[in-house]
Amino acid sequence: xxxxxxxxxxxxxxxxxxYRRTWKSNILPNFFxxxxxxxxxxxxxxxxxxxxxxxxxxxxxxPGLVCVAAMNGASFEVTYNIYVRLTFEKAYDAMLTTPIxxxxxxxxxVLWAVTRSAIYGGCFFLVIALAGLAPLPSALxxxxxxxxxxxxxxxxxxxxxxxxxxxxxxxxYFTLFLTPLFLFSDVFFPLKERLSSGWLWVAELLPxxxxxxxxxxxxxGQALPILLWxxxxxxxxxxxxxxxxxxxxxxxxxx
Amino acid sequence: xxxxxxxxxxSSVIVEASSVSKRFGNRLAxxxxxxxxxxxxxxxxxxxxxxxxxxxxxxxxxxxxxDSGMIRVFGIDIDRDPRAVRARLGVTLQQxxxxxxxxxxxxxxxxGRYHLLREPELSRRARExxxxxxLGSQGRSPVRQLSGGFQRRLAIALSLMNRPELLILDEPTxxxxxxxxxxxxxxxxxxxxxxxxxxxxxxYMDEAQRLCDTVAIICGGKVIxxxxxxxxxxxxxxxxxxxxxxxxxxxxxxxxxxxxHPQRLRVGRRxxxxxxxxxxxxxxxxxxxxxxxxxxxxxxTNLEDVFLALTGTSLEGVL
Numbered sequence: 210x211x212x213x214x215x216x217x218x219x220x221x222x223x224x225x226x227x228y229r230r231t232w233k234s235n236i237l238p239n240f241f242x243x244x245x246x247x248x249x250x251x252x253x254x255x256x257x258x259x260x261x262x263x264x265x266x267x268x269x270x271x272p273g274l275v276c277v278a279a280m281n282g283a284s285f286e287v288t289y290n291i292y293v294r295l296t297f298e299k300a301y302d303a304m305l306t307t308p309i310x311x312x313x314x315x316x317x318x319v320l321w322a323v324t325r326s327a328i329y330g331g332c333f334f335l336v337i338a339l340a341g342l343a344p345l346p347s348a349l350x351x352x353x354x355x356x357x358x359x360x361x362x363x364x365x366x367x368x369x370x371x372x373x374x375x376x377x378x379x380x381x382y383f384t385l386f387l388t389p390l391f392l393f394s395d396v397f398f399p400l401k402e403r404l405s406s407g408w409l410w411v412a413e414l415l416p417x418x419x420x421x422x423x424x425x426x427x428x429x430g431q432a433l434p435i436l437l438w439x440x441x442x443x444x445x446x447x448x449x450x451x452x453x454x455x456x457x458x459x460x461x462x463x464x
Numbered sequence: 465x466x467x468x469x470x471x472x473x474x475s476s477v478i479v480e481a482s483s484v485s486k487r488f489g490n491r492l493a494x495x496x497x498x499x500x501x502x503x504x505x506x507x508x509x510x511x512x513x514x515x516x517x518x519x520x521x522x523x524x525x526x527x528x529x530x531d532s533g534m535i536r537v538f539g540i541d542i543d544r545d546p547r548a549v550r551a552r553l554g555v556t557l558q559q560x561x562x563x564x565x566x567x568x569x570x571x572x573x574x575x576g577r578y579h580l581l582r583e584p585e586l587s588r589r590a591r592e593x594x595x596x597x598x599l600g601s602q603g604r605s606p607v608r609q610l611s612g613g614f615q616r617r618l619a620i621a622l623s624l625m626n627r628p629e630l631l632i633l634d635e636p637t638x639x640x641x642x643x644x645x646x647x648x649x650x651x652x653x654x655x656x657x658x659x660x661x662x663x664x665x666x667x668y669m670d671e672a673q674r675l676c677d678t679v680a681i682i683c684g685g686k687v688i689x690x691x692x693x694x695x696x697x698x699x700x701x702x703x704x705x706x707x708x709x710x711x712x713x714x715x716x717x718x719x720x721x722x723x724x725h726p727q728r729l730r731v732g733r734r735x736x737x738x739x740x741x742x743x744x745x746x747x748x749x750x751x752x753x754x755x756x757x758x759x760x761x762x763x764x765t766n767l768e769d770v771f772l773a774l775t776g777t778s779l780e781g782v783l
Contacts, residue, residue: 213547215580216578216580219577219578219580220578222574222577223563223574223577223578226563226566226570226573226574227563227565227566230565230566230570230606231565298561298563298564299557299559299561300561300563302527302557302561303557303561303575303622304578305527306525306527306550306554306555306557306623306632307550307551307575307578307579307626308546308547308548308550308551308578308579308580309578310546310547462527463527463528463529464488464528
């Protein structure tokens, strides 16, 4: 089977319809999280830091936190929400009584997670742009990056969701995976200045590092060759994990 | 207004399953099962929990793939083109898969889009089904707040959004109170009268007897008998049933004077005796009891009896 785009889009529409009803309890808490970091660390801690990476500390934080917002948007969707639809609501079982196939379900869900990461990242970008923390127009280049970051974290999150047997295990994903990524992926301090050169390759494994590096480059308006590697990482890891998720979701829904 | 479609295929056979088997690990869920559902009938798969009914349905609409055997629906090999088959049928799952945050109408519209329906057809269909199943009274309330009967009606309405030619209902009235069951049965009969072919599973014998033209009794993943409910009853057992409590010891003394020994079936202390005319037996029991009248139930023999006779519980006097 291959993806039928109209059917995948109907899965997307389902989530969008639900989101319109529940966004107040859904979007607001997650959206405020990076904003609180920006204000507390950026202004509070930033007062003691004269500059970082050639800018004020709060301006240093801004591009990384845009990526964090996108990461959060996709992550909540593909973890708790997909798990509930899969296990408790039986939403996919209902879809599979119509011409929708498992591939369409996966495509629709990924598309929706990407949309949500674009909404989160986009709103956050708007806030920092209004606060004068995004140098325009070069910082606008971060906008096409948001869906890519969303795709990467959708792929990683779905892979985890399809493996676990209990909803309680998501606390591991958030506390032991996403939180360390958030803290150590070049968002709060330049990682490569803190790591000895022999360990830099470990940093390159961190998924959040790559969108953050591209975002930082777009804010500073500097194109570097390493960004090509970042792009390749994002696309290749996403594709690899989604190819695996395809088989997993098919088996899960059709046995 | 038409809620369903009569058959569009030339052939009068809507579902044809030939020697279908499905194994889950060590368990053989469906074992060389064959069945044919003709156009315009209500066909019931009858069996206890775990008999393989839901697996059989899932294979028919192409979500579970059989290990062996072949299934054609509307003459199409389900393995070849499941999308084409599912575009023409509707399925109500055992567990209502509703979006609880949304209203009835929003649920219908979301489901219609799975079938790629567009405006104005989408709204028209939703409106028709809201009227038919009386789902309009709750307006825009999220379905989470509505009663079990309302949610079940909505779940069935969802499966009609595409005007199906074949309606598949998995345990349509399990967990509903008697009044709601009666109301749903009459809706299902209305749909059948409009030309739909209905395939349902149930473990309620009364449901099968009231709704189905043909039933297949399934046990251990096999069809062990098939036919019209009245034919199954007539073929297997005598017309009337006398039912009462009595111990096996008492039974042999009680039936000692009756010849030939009637067909009978025991479930724990409950004894069922089957005869075409039970009046002499009742008199005999009353004489035996001598004024200490035990409570007797005299009723027509039903599918429940046939089912018990066919599956496990020993039925003496019937081979």
